[in-house]
Amino acid sequence: MSNIFIHPTALVETEQIGPGTRVWAMAHIMKDATIGANCNIGDHCFVEAGALIGNDVTVKNSNMIWEGVTIADGAFIGPHVFFTNDRFPRSPRYARVNRRYSDREWLVPTYIGEGASLGAGAVLLAGISVGAFAMVGAGAVVTRDVPDHALVIGNPAHLHGWVCYCGLPLHFEASRATCATCNLMFQQTNNSIHRSGTTTIS
Amino acid sequence: MSNIFIHPTALVETEQIGPGTRVWAMAHIMKDATIGANCNIGDHCFVEAGALIGNDVTVKNSNMIWEGVTIADGAFIGPHVFFTNDRFPRSPRYARVNRRYSDREWLVPTYIGEGASLGAGAVLLAGISVGAFAMVGAGAVVTRDVPDHALVIGNPAHLHGWVCYCGLPLHFEASRATCATCNLMFQQTNNSIHRSGTTTIS
Amino acid sequence: MSNIFIHPTALVETEQIGPGTRVWAMAHIMKDATIGANCNIGDHCFVEAGALIGNDVTVKNSNMIWEGVTIADGAFIGPHVFFTNDRFPRSPRYARVNRRYSDREWLVPTYIGEGASLGAGAVLLAGISVGAFAMVGAGAVVTRDVPDHALVIGNPAHLHGWVCYCGLPLHFEASRATCATCNLMFQQTNNSIHRSGTTTIS
Numbered sequence: 001m002s003n004i005f006i007h008p009t010a011l012v013e014t015e016q017i018g019p020g021t022r023v024w025a026m027a028h029i030m031k032d033a034t035i036g037a038n039c040n041i042g043d044h045c046f047v048e049a050g051a052l053i054g055n056d057v058t059v060k061n062s063n064m065i066w067e068g069v070t071i072a073d074g075a076f077i078g079p080h081v082f083f084t085n086d087r088f089p090r091s092p093r094y095a096r097v098n099r100r101y102s103d104r105e106w107l108v109p110t111y112i113g114e115g116a117s118l119g120a121g122a123v124l125l126a127g128i129s130v131g132a133f134a135m136v137g138a139g140a141v142v143t144r145d146v147p148d149h150a151l152v153i154g155n156p157a158h159l160h161g162w163v164c165y166c167g168l169p170l171h172f173e174a175s176r177a178t179c180a181t182c183n184l185m186f187q188q189t190n191n192s193i194h195r196s197g198t199t200t201i202s
Numbered sequence: 203m204s205n206i207f208i209h210p211t212a213l214v215e216t217e218q219i220g221p222g223t224r225v226w227a228m229a230h231i232m233k234d235a236t237i238g239a240n241c242n243i244g245d246h247c248f249v250e251a252g253a254l255i256g257n258d259v260t261v262k263n264s265n266m267i268w269e270g271v272t273i274a275d276g277a278f279i280g281p282h283v284f285f286t287n288d289r290f291p292r293s294p295r296y297a298r299v300n301r302r303y304s305d306r307e308w309l310v311p312t313y314i315g316e317g318a319s320l321g322a323g324a325v326l327l328a329g330i331s332v333g334a335f336a337m338v339g340a341g342a343v344v345t346r347d348v349p350d351h352a353l354v355i356g357n358p359a360h361l362h363g364w365v366c367y368c369g370l371p372l373h374f375e376a377s378r379a380t381c382a383t384c385n386l387m388f389q390q391t392n393n394s395i396h397r398s399g400t401t402t403i404s
Numbered sequence: 405m406s407n408i409f410i411h412p413t414a415l416v417e418t419e420q421i422g423p424g425t426r427v428w429a430m431a432h433i434m435k436d437a438t439i440g441a442n443c444n445i446g447d448h449c450f451v452e453a454g455a456l457i458g459n460d461v462t463v464k465n466s467n468m469i470w471e472g473v474t475i476a477d478g479a480f481i482g483p484h485v486f487f488t489n490d491r492f493p494r495s496p497r498y499a500r501v502n503r504r505y506s507d508r509e510w511l512v513p514t515y516i517g518e519g520a521s522l523g524a525g526a527v528l529l530a531g532i533s534v535g536a537f538a539m540v541g542a543g544a545v546v547t548r549d550v551p552d553h554a555l556v557i558g559n560p561a562h563l564h565g566w567v568c569y570c571g572l573p574l575h576f577e578a579s580r581a582t583c584a585t586c587n588l589m590f591q592q593t594n595n596s597i598h599r600s601g602t603t604t605i606s
Contacts, residue, residue: 009415011211011227025415025432026448028227028245038497043432043450044228044466046245046263056498061450061468062246062484064263064281074498079468079486080264082281082323084340088369089319093240094258094276097317097335099368099384115501117493121486121527123323123341133501138488139527139545139559141341141357155341155357155545155559166503167492182503213413213429230429230447246430248447248465264448266465266483282466284483284525286542290571291521295442296460296478299519299537301570301586325525325543343543343559357543357559 014047018055033065036073060120068109068126076117078138083110084126113148117167135163149186149193162186162193216249220257235267238275262322270311270328278319280340285312286328315350319369337365351388351395364388364395418451422459437469440477464524472513472530480521482542487514488530517552521571539567553590553597566590566597 005022006012012029018037023029025043032049035041039053042061047053050067057071060079068085071077086106090097100106108126112118116130119138130136130146137153137160146152151161151169162170164179164186171177175188176196185196207224208214214231220239225231227245234251237243241255244263249255252269259273262281270287273279288308292299302308310328314320318332321340332338332348339355339362348354353363353371364372366381366388373379377390378398387398409426410416416433422441427433429447436453439445443457446465451457454471461475464483472489475481490510494501504510512530516522520534523542534540534550541557541564550556555565555573566574568583568590575581579592580600589600 026228026246026430040497044246044264044430044448056495058495058497062264062282062448062466074495074501076493076495076501078488078493080282080466080484082340084280084322088337088365088371089278089280089321090317090369091258091260091276091278091319093242093260094317097276097278097367097369100370115494115498117495119493120488121323121525125340135492138486138529163492165501167494167501168504169492228430228448246448246466264466264484282484284542286482286524290539290567290573291480291482291523292519292571293460293462293478293480293521295444295462296519299478299480299569299571302572323525327542 014049024061042079054114068107069112070109071112072114072116072132074115075112077112078118078120078122080121081118082121082123084124085110087126115165116146133163133165135167147192159191162188216251226263244281256316270309271314272311273314274316274318274334276317277314279314280320280322280324282323283320284323284325286326287312289328317367318348335365335367337369349394361393364390418453428465446483458518472511473516474513475516476518476520476536478519479516481516482522482524482526484525485522486525486527488528489514491530519569520550537567537569539571551596563595566592 003019007025009025010023010027013031014033016034020038023041027045029047030049033047033051035053036055039057041059044062047065048067051065052070054073056074059077062080066085069083092098092101111129113132115133117135121139122136123141131148133149134146135151140153140157141155143156149162151163153160177186186193187196205221209227211227212225212229215233216235218236222240225243229247231249232251235249235253237255238257241259243261246264249267250269253267254272256275258276261279264282268287271285294300294303313331315334317335319337323341324338325343333350335351336348337353342355342359343357345358351364353365355362379388388395389398407423411429413429414427414431417435418437420438424442427445431449433451434453437451437455439457440459443461445463448466450468452470455469456474458477460478463481466484470489473487496502496505515533517536519537521539525543526540527545535552537553538550539555544557544561545559547560553566555567557564581590590597591600
């Protein structure tokens with residue numbers, strides 16, 4: 001593994017890390033975890049065997065990325081987001097409650113789309129998909145899928161607005177909005193938005 | 203201590219750990235903490251002196267188990283649950299605010315019942331009891347005691363349903379329910395449920 | 405640095421720590437972080453370059469104190485509070501979303517007042533000020549500034565009452581309250597409280 005920075009106090013047991021990625025203090029990356037190029041994995045993180053992280057992903061401190069979690073390119077995982085992979089967890093080592101662990105059907109995947117952001121301490125139930133360029137507010141508890149570019153907040157999380165690629169909120173009038181920072185134009189239709197054909201920059 | 207696995211990067215200062223228990227990377231178990239047999243204590247956990255953990259307990263990563271917390275056999279403590287032991291905490295080292303720390307009355311116990319589950323990032327106020335085989339949803343903020351077999355969610359947490367020993371939700375009709383997985387029968391009476399006399403398996 | 409305790413497994417890279425402060429296991433204090441005297445920094449904490457922590461502050465385990473966060477004397481930071489410093493975070497290393505990171509305008513400060521308390525797992529949006537001797541409930545998501553002595557709870561956090569210097573709730577009648585523990589008197593006016601002129605102790 002060339003051009004990878006691993007802090008001396010980190011434990012990295014996987015061979016599957018892309019160039020330019022940095023793993024910080026006291027993080028632990030298990031064998032058979034996969035991390036792409038140019039990522040940043042913060043202090044005290046844990047990445048489990050089977051987790052998949054794309055390229056250019058920022059994983060802030062203390063995150064636990066379990067088997068079953070896939071994170072697409074360019075996502076931002078805020079400080080200590082709560083991923084889960086079991087809808088109705090029990091202690092697998094206790095005979096009175098471990099009936100569901102006789103096979104692997106308890107394992108439910110989670111998908112975080114390209115360029116999406118998950119705010120600090122957000123909680124994602126197992127099985128959630130977060131759309132591309134969406135934003136989950138800090139402390140939100142996400143119980144349903146999040147559309148592309150949507151901003152969701154609260155417990156349970158609900159749709160609060162829409163954000164541009166850059167993360168800033170879009171203000172729609174007559175179903176149209178232009179990002180004040182990026183100058184990109186968007187069109188709203190029902191429960192989704194998409195870029196309009198005409199934009200002033202590419 | 204025989205047959206105990208302690209990861210080389212973990213700090214284990216107590217002598218009171220039962221056989222078959224595993225303590226993972228960068229966890230810290232203080233002197234005078236008590237942990238039973240066949241438990242799993244995940245990466246980056248902290249178990250304080252005075253904490254009591256039973257047998258067959260699964261403690262996922264990054265949990266902090268304080269003095270005053272008791273966890274019964276077979277419980278599942280999800281990723282980074284928030285236990286507390288003081289209802290109105292202040293900095294004990296600051297003279298303007300530390301009046302309550304002249305004695306130990308600030309310390310309020312928490313009890314997690316047999317086989318119960320606490321979801322990822324759940325918050326428990328000091329003094330809470332969670333009933334046997336109950337389930338606290340991910341991200342719930344628990345401000346009142348939780349009955350046996352109850353499923354609670356939200357902030358503040360409220361009763362959302364009932365779960366079987368195996369963790370799956372029970373669907374009651376005319377105060378009766380049968381778990382589709384375990385085939386156990388339950389009877390509902392007011393704010394509690396209990397197993398019916400007749401069951402198809404023991 | 406005299407009279408400072410640093411656990412053998414902690415990483416302390418700053419020179420700016422006051423006497424009597426203790427840094428516990430597997431915590432990481434970055435260069436150019438500033439921590440005052442007589443503080444306690446719990447296990448698995450992370451204090452970033454640029455963070456400012458006063459004297460007599462209690463920082464419980466697993467906290468992440470970012471650049472932009474200032475904590476005044478005598479505050480209590482409960483287990484794993486979520487600080488943030490960016491209102492609309494994106495992955496700075498991904499070209500499609502990193503427009504806002506061409507300068508430092510994304511960085512928004514947070515201020516925690518003297519003697520205030522932040523409960524376990526509380527979430528603070530970037531830009532929040534928490535008043536002196538205020539108390540943020542466990543699991544609250546703070547989206548607006550918190551007045552001095554206020555108690556806020558919920559998601560989003562709302563005013564739930566008022567607390568004394570010692571942390572205990574005040575019960576107002578006809579705009580006046582006396583703390584049962586401290587015997588201090590308070591007067592309520594609109595959305596604030598202050599100590600009355602006459603008190604039975606200084």
